[in-house]
Amino acid sequence: MADPVFFAPEGSLSLDDLVALTGARIASAGDGSLRIGGVAPLDEAGAGDVTFVEGPRYLPLLAATQAAACFVVPRHVASVPAGVIALETAKPHDAYVAVLRRLYPAALSPAPLFSPGISPAAHIHPEARLEDGVTVEPGAVVGAGAEIGRGTILAPGCVIGPGVRIGRDCRIGAGATVTHALLGNRVFLHPGVRIGQDGFGYLMSARGHQKVPQVGRVVIQDDVEIGANTTVDRGANRDTVIGEGTKIDNQVQIGHNVVIGRHCVIVSQVGISGSATLGDFVVIGGQAGVIGHARVGNGGQVAATSSVKDDVPPGGRYGGTPARPIKEWYREELALRRLALRELKSAPRDEEES
Incomplete structure (x- = not known):
């Protein structure tokens, strides 16, 4: 069975284009003319793709990424592996979305399934x-x-x-x-x-609802x-x-x-x-x-x-x-949890087992 791709990028962008579009800074060695033709998550990105990382929980994926470039917050620039160009920005996900919107405009709104105009079957x-x-x-x-x-x-x-x-x-x-x-x-x-x-x-009543x-x-x-x-x-x-x-x-x-x-x-x-x-x-x-x-x-x-x-x-x-x-809700939840833990610790062994 064929494996269709429903959204293909419309053209490509250079690293310099990405900087102009997002305000990011090229924070590692890299050629501004390098072309970026797609976006992908850290673990699926390949040569020619840009990706992003924000939270520390994704740093192991960053270490193994094959992306051409990655949007990162300043504190994670040093974690970008060799061969991947670090694009420093305060909001990596916002930058990633800006690139998505530029490369995949067709994904922003549904397209007609048939030819434009009035179908004779309407x-x-x-x-x-x-x-x-x-x-x-x-x-x-x-x-x-x-x-x-x-x-x-x-x-x-x-x-x-x-x-x-x-x-x-x-x-x-x-x-x-x-x-x-x-x-x-x-x-x-x-x-x-x-x-x-x-x-x-x-209007509810004993005789029925109107x-x-x-x-x-x-x-x-x-x-x-x-x-x-x-x-x-x-x-x-x-x-x-x-x-x-x-x-x-x-x-x-x-x-x-x-x-x-x-x-x-x-x-x-x-x-x-x-x-x-x-x-x-x-x-x-x-x-x-x-x-x-x-x-x-x-x-x-x-x-x-x-x-x-x-x-x-x-x-x-x-x-x-x-x-x-x-x-207030958080404090109440925490107090209830502490109370429950105290009750469990003080309960007799046979009561716990029952």
């Missing part, structure tokens, strides 16, 4: 309005009154509901659905994303990226909003009326309940939960697997269940 309502330069791939469906801006790609099998607005240069992944929503420019929705379905709302109509929308601003199989419910009586530049991982659930600020980072399997509010530059770790109507202030950070039931102040770093200031 289903577009006559009342939909598409600007020139929109690509609609086989099996995609666009409803009545939908408006889609130029440069946007609708992947196979995606569904765009009636009246939806999608801006320019967006990517709507295979099998994604978008209803009752307004999307800005450069919004990326990965495969299986669900936007705009009705939220979980019922469905509450959800009559709001979803508003997604520019430069938002949403990972595979994430769901964003439309508002119940106001809009669900995701601010510009926010990045959301796979399998996240965002409830109705949630407002997420600008440039937030929300990691996989997070659940955000209805009417919660996140400020700008908030970070929520994986599998954390935010209860309905709670607020996380600007710059707040919530550790993975935590449960937020009360407001987090701006800049607060919280963790645990229920979430509390992270230093």
